[in-house]
Amino acid sequence: MQISIEPAALKEIHLISERTYPNECCGFLFGTNDGLESKITRIREVINNDENSRIHYTIPPKEFLKAERFALENDLALIGVFHSHPEHQPRPSGKDLDDALPELSYFITSVHEGEVMDTRSWRLTDHRNFVEEPIEILFKNKLSKSITQ
């Protein structure tokens, strides 16, 4: 799956990741999906009320229902979930893998000393492993660049 994001949406994720540091943030990614390519145009933060929010995030079922309703009402697709890893690499942990859903993109942003370092996107395979999917940033002149090395 190709995945791309509008710069404003990525910037919003980064601002939320830095504002919530040293705790983890979380939220949903919305946009369009034609089965081959997902384009993220909007994001929505969910307040992370996990009691161990420095190392965990939890999005309760009612927030998932709200996100599905938001997508329906705005003619958008629910593309995935974002969260931050304060002082850790933007790679899925065992906990991320255990609780992952198929068919969603998982954006992970690493934050070091309050500053965003990197964002990577991961997707669950049919064998329940994560594979990285390169993120393309959408610019209005349609040129894009990958933020994945």
Next chain:
Amino acid sequence: MAKIIIPTPLRKFTLNQSAVAVKSGTVLESIKDLTTQFPELDKHLFNEEDQLRGFVRIFIGEDDIEDLKGGITEVNDTDTISIIPAIAGGTN
């Protein structure tokens, strides 16, 4: 037959059906009937110990089964079961 509502990310495994008719009985029996009909769903709903994965929350009508009798909660033919993900994760 009871009915199970499928969340969007799992509909790929139910031929894009948003709801599936399943046998009534206990709620776990109903969910196992779902995964018998659609075997690819099983590994996403159950872990290697055949326990429901942490993100899987089951509601009967408006009620979380954890507030009822858990997996042995009885399901009637008129009941609607919802599988709703509680998305979670983190660095540790």
